[in-house]
Amino acid sequence: MRDVKPFLLATCIFALATWAAPWPVIPVVSAVMLLVAPRAFSPLMLACAAGAAWGGILAWTTLYAPLGRLAAELGGIVHLPGAALVALSVAVAAALAWGGAELALAVRARASPSVVVHKDN
């Protein structure tokens, strides 16, 4: 339960960052969040938050735009269900965030090797 707030915060930050800047912002923001608040965030949580952010934006889009129709058309091009492409988007965001966080973790560990970095390791 105590992870919910940081998770929601991270999700909002990723969503805002995505609105503001292109995709490389995800690993950068992820890394920064982990470096700034290592006790609050973990790579896994940040991955989930980034995925939730992109998924949330897509879900929001479906409220006013034919995203489902587009997904179906795109899925047809690559012979996949449209939902698979949506899932791939979420997965890419999660992977970018996780990668950024893990790299930040390594940097932080290298800078101060005695520091306990986060909870799930």
Add this chain to the structure above:
Amino acid sequence: MIPSKPRFILALVVLGVIGYLSIAAPKPVPPLAPFLDPVRGVWAVARNAVLPQTAAGTVPGLTAQARVFYDLRGVPHVFAASELDAYRALGYVTARDRLFQLDLQTRAAAGTLTELVGPVALGVDQETRALGLPRAVERQLLGVDTASEAWRTVEAYSDGINAYIDGMHAADLPLEYRLLDARPARWKPVNTLYLLARMGLTLAYDPEELRRLRVAALVGDRAADALLSPRAAIQEPIEPNGQTAPRIDSTPLPPPGAPDTAAGALALALGSATRGLDALSRHGSGGDVTLGSNNWAVSPARTRDKFALLAGDPHLDLTLPSIWYAAHLSAGGLDVYGVTLPGAPAVTIGFNRNVAWTFTNTGADVMDFYAESVDVAAHPTKYLVDGTWRPLEQRVERYRDTDGRVFATDTVLYTHRGPMRRAGGRWLSMRWTVLDRPMMIATFLQIAHARSADEWLSDMSTYAWPAQNMLVADRSGTIAIRSTGTFPMRPDNGRGDIVRDGTKSASDWTGSWPVSRYPGARNPAQGFLASANQQPVDPRMDSTYLGADWPDPWRAMRINALLRADSQATVDDMRNDQTDPGSARADLFVPAFLAAAHTVLAATPNDSVLHDAADLLGAWDRRYTEDNERAVLFEMAMRELARRLWDELIPPGDSAPAVRPPESVIAALLQQPSSVWWDDRRTSGTVERRDDILAASLRAALGDAKRRYGEPGNDNWRWSKVQHANIYHLLELPSLSRLNIEVQGGPGTLSPSSGSGRAGPSWRMVVQMGPDVHGWGTLPGGESGNPASGRYDNMLRSWRTGTLDALYFPLDSQVLAGPPRSPSLTLSPPGRR
């Protein structure tokens, strides 16, 4: 805990792979993360699919604010202070809906597709440039009067397109660019000329000489003349000839002659030179007639409401988005509704408050070939004319890839006639009206203002290409038609379907037809006018060569029959006629098949297969409705008939005729039951006559149909299971296309459906010229090029069923601005938003 080294390495790998796939992904894979970015990536295409209730943009050059309202069908209504402003706004909204199409079509005509899609398009670009289209456009541009109203309009339209491109955000990029990882180039006014040249290629490219040479190579010159004659075997001309029924030529067909080896060699050369463009010929690559259009108009006296009616039904390649973009333009003295070609600032087919107009393709012979003599066969620099060597113009063509790097070059040679190509050891040059004169956009701008049919025709007098059968009706009740375009005059016999001697200047064109000689009619006594690509004028009235090997007149016969029978025509009649499932072709051939079957059965009563086939065909109502289960048998019988009848045209070693003469020639042959053409020379010891071939074709058709579709009565015999319309996306991506669409109609019906189903009605329109002009229409798709948009294919239903939609043509913007509010776009000059 310190993070583990494997996780660190895995993170590096994950980011590296995503980074690589996002920045340096090998084409055609789109860059991964930018593509899937939910804000700027492909998903933004969904957000752009919906027209916002209000939107704004700036367009340089606008003199005042312009308003655009979108009606329920998604058609933009442009209200502007001046005509130039209206065309600026048209450019903007066209780019907003059709940006990729604008780019692709223009590049296709300019021979620069490789710059958009890469070296894969090199062959297409080389063909385009070898035809001389880009050079012709460049020369036309040099001759443009840049101060003219027409050119200023082209520039205004260009301003509108560029204003949209310049104002685009990353999220606005159309789907196709994302798939290709490309960006749109800024629009240039010359692109409009490229686009129009492309229409010339689509509608006026027809190397008639090639088909004739192929026939002459097999059966001699005299037979070739008769089979691919300048005189269509069935006369139902556009210009009424005073007859109340089609006239079938009863002149006996000359027998096959000796093969002409010289023609054979020339056919090989010409065929090799034009192979890449076979599909563009109206005969298609498989001998399948691919394009066909209809138009007709009825005088007030023959309509129920006593107002002139006009129906337009141009048939072109079916694509998504559609080849046409519908729009209403209102500005000052301009108030016009119709369809535009994306890239050209003019309503091509449509109506204003006084006049309605539409076109079908004339199909006149406007392209000739000349056998040239050159100084050095391998690398010529000069060609011979009247005993004097003239220098060849050499033009080096450079092909660039998507990064702008030149990756291929070739050289195209030109004589004074046009481009010259080497094929089969010979050099052939080409003269073509499309390369000769600019297509004058000014004519289309003028006709939008026409107040009467006569004024409209007068405005169109300078129109050059592609030659069109132009039909017009006005509110006073006048209807008129005229085949209009540059029709070359040639020396000696005037024929254009022969390869001429390039070493003589006397072989060159001597001029062009004066407008006064163009085939046409105005308010004819019969009370209606119709064209369907048939021979425009009965050779008994004017035998001057205009073309040869004319398309079959089945659609013309059917529409004339329907119009003759209807003295109280209504809008619904016109609409229904456009998808009429009846067939003049079936009406002519089915009785012939049945009579032949009965004759043969009288001699061989135990022929149960023929008996069954005749019973099945005899039960057919000769209509190509979707649930019809007999049309398939007739179609197979017709195919079999052509195969058996034209055995003389099968080249040695082949199994199919090199050329299939028009079916109207077969219709004429039906009157000659003992003609030597009926004999199938592959059956030694037997001399077949008409009834033998017809009966054998019918018998074989039933066998084939059973093998392919099962027993009669099987659901697979349903016409809708056999023939479909297929509307492909411009990139031919099946999921963005609409395929296997069940439609009513078959070969030769007014809404012809045949072959691959990739050509068909590109815009259907009916206009009633009453005190208020009312129009109905539909497109095979919609207005938007965005596949996620409901406006991408929202008109497909009315197109498929032929119901047409009422076309909204409001007098002023207030109607659209008031509740319920339509989505609107406000365009302003820079700095005045």
